[in-house]
Amino acid sequence: MSEEIKVIEKRQLDNPLQEFQDILKEAIHVLDYPEQVFDFLKAPMRFLEVCIPIQMDNGETRMFQGYRAQHNDAAGPTKGGIRFHPDVTPEEVKALAGWMSLKCGITDLPYGGAKGGIVCDPRQMSSSELERLSRGYVRAVSQIVGPTKDIPAPDMYTNSQIMAWMLDEYDHIREFDSPGFITGKPLRLGGSKGREKATSKGVLYTLQMICDLKGIPIEGMRVIIQGFGNVGSHLALYLHEMGAKVVGIADELGGLYDPNGLDIPYLLENRDSFGVVSNLYKDSLSNQELLEKECDVLIPAAISGVVNKDNAKRLKCEILIEAANGPTTKEAIKILDDKGIVLVPDILANSGGVIVSYFEWCQNNQGYYWTEELVDERLKEKITASFLNVYHTSQKYSVNMKVAAYIEGIRKIAEASQLRGWIRF
Numbered sequence: 001m002s003e004e005i006k007v008i009e010k011r012q013l014d015n016p017l018q019e020f021q022d023i024l025k026e027a028i029h030v031l032d033y034p035e036q037v038f039d040f041l042k043a044p045m046r047f048l049e050v051c052i053p054i055q056m057d058n059g060e061t062r063m064f065q066g067y068r069a070q071h072n073d074a075a076g077p078t079k080g081g082i083r084f085h086p087d088v089t090p091e092e093v094k095a096l097a098g099w100m101s102l103k104c105g106i107t108d109l110p111y112g113g114a115k116g117g118i119v120c121d122p123r124q125m126s127s128s129e130l131e132r133l134s135r136g137y138v139r140a141v142s143q144i145v146g147p148t149k150d151i152p153a154p155d156m157y158t159n160s161q162i163m164a165w166m167l168d169e170y171d172h173i174r175e176f177d178s179p180g181f182i183t184g185k186p187l188r189l190g191g192s193k194g195r196e197k198a199t200s201k202g203v204l205y206t207l208q209m210i211c212d213l214k215g216i217p218i219e220g221m222r223v224i225i226q227g228f229g230n231v232g233s234h235l236a237l238y239l240h241e242m243g244a245k246v247v248g249i250a251d252e253l254g255g256l257y258d259p260n261g262l263d264i265p266y267l268l269e270n271r272d273s274f275g276v277v278s279n280l281y282k283d284s285l286s287n288q289e290l291l292e293k294e295c296d297v298l299i300p301a302a303i304s305g306v307v308n309k310d311n312a313k314r315l316k317c318e319i320l321i322e323a324a325n326g327p328t329t330k331e332a333i334k335i336l337d338d339k340g341i342v343l344v345p346d347i348l349a350n351s352g353g354v355i356v357s358y359f360e361w362c363q364n365n366q367g368y369y370w371t372e373e374l375v376d377e378r379l380k381e382k383i384t385a386s387f388l389n390v391y392h393t394s395q396k397y398s399v400n401m402k403v404a405a406y407i408e409g410i411r412k413i414a415e416a417s418q419l420r421g422w423i424r425f
């Protein structure tokens with residue numbers, strides 16, 4: 001692989017907060033809200049930066065940088081995942097928290113947005129080091145989180161085991177059992193049926209909606225998915241089972257491509273715990289090469305900024321579904337608009353995760369647990385209604401679905417903030 005390709009593969013959004021703010025400004029302008037609304041929503045209301053000292057297995061103590069951003073709590077407690085990744089930055093966490101506020105607005109959840117992150121490489125850490133880091137993070141942020149304040153959940157490179165350690169640490173600090181402190185927990189500790197697959201199910205429902213509108217059948221459809229972790233792998237299996245041809249899969253090391261469709265059950269069985277499969281075959285492609293292959297639907301489900309001004313013009317798909325947070329830059333969105341590629345935005349497409357996290361929190365508060373069928377039925381109902389709202393807003397204002405999704409999200413947060421007397425418009 002050439003050096004040039006390696007550099008592109010590592011690429012994330014240079015400034016995700018700026019991306020968030022630019023589209024926020026555009027949507028606020030369409031809504032004809034005053035500048036004050038932008039000034040209020042452009043950054044989180046609260047941002048905590050912590051240093052977490054952790055003893056490593058070799059006896060050394062290492063300091064880890066951690067963050068929690070709470071964007072806006074007008075509509076209810078804040079909510080959002082925690083990411084463990086070496087490239088986490090304050091700007092990224094702030095942008096992700098803003099996107100969570102919009103996501104909760106679009107889906108009409110009684111929450112504002114938050115996000116957390118720790119700069120670390122979980123692939124290089126032992127399970128006991130990860131446990132100490134997860135517990136250390138909760139101790140460091142415990143003053144500002146809680147079941148009625150700010151409710152964390154999983155995100156990239158975090159999972160239900162990490163949520164379990166975090167819950168246990170929180171329960172020790174508070175001296176009572178509080179399952180509603182965190183979602184994405186194991187079922188045994190009050191998790192919800194269907195949460196693990198919720199994000200991919202939600203992506204699938206939005207894909208079905210847009211395909212229905214465009215008259216494209218799922219059966220036989222050629223799909224490329226970047227990312228084979230929680231979101232990408234479950235989605236690949238759903239699509240495979242529905243008769244779509246998953247012709248491409250990428251992970252952090254590269255991509256696999258087969259125009260006749262990849263063997264998804266085999267890849268699922270053989271992926272490692274960090275969602276890597278491209279090393280199973282010798283003739284893998286680079287991520288960039290795979291994104292530019294011909295397909296009907298392209299689904300980035302890994303990191304941000306992978307579809308950008310450098311490659312957008314070379315994409316050969318009809319539909320792009322943003323399963324990851326922030327995979328397409330605003331310059332790329334303009335190029336895709338010109339090419340007639342329909343983009344279903346992240347804050348709508350991947351909202352299935354937070355929707356079922358909300359269901360998990362409701363079940364914890366009630367102490368009464370739902371069947372998987374009920375969870376799925378309510379997820380489908382909520383995300384379908386949200387999709388239709390965003391779609392109609394895009395038609396009403398003649399804007400793309402990205403701006404329409406921002407409009408829907410902003411409206412809810414701004415109204416809640418106005419009712420509390422925080423802003424006037």
Ligand SMILES: NC(=O)C1=CN([C@@H]2O[C@H](COP(=O)(O)OP(=O)(O)OC[C@H]3O[C@@H](n4cnc5c(N)ncnc54)[C@H](O)[C@@H]3O)[C@@H](O)[C@H]2O)C=CC1
Nearest residue numbers: 156157199227228229230231251252275302324325350353
């Ligand atoms: N897990 C959830 O419930 C939700 C996740 N998301 C978003 O979906 C995306 C994926 O999340 P998960 O599947 O949970 O993460 P994960 O940690 O389970 O899997 C990540 C996948 O991305 C791949 N990857 C990492 N770096 C890459 C790179 N540079 N190029 C290509 N692939 C790369 C990994 O190899 C792995 O296959 C993230 O953007 C996350 O914020 C959004 C909503 C909810």
Ligand SMILES: O=C(O)CCC(=O)C(=O)O
Nearest residue numbers: 080081153155353354357
């Ligand atoms: O499940 C949740 O509460 C949040 C999931 C998340 O972090 C996201 O939607 O980006």
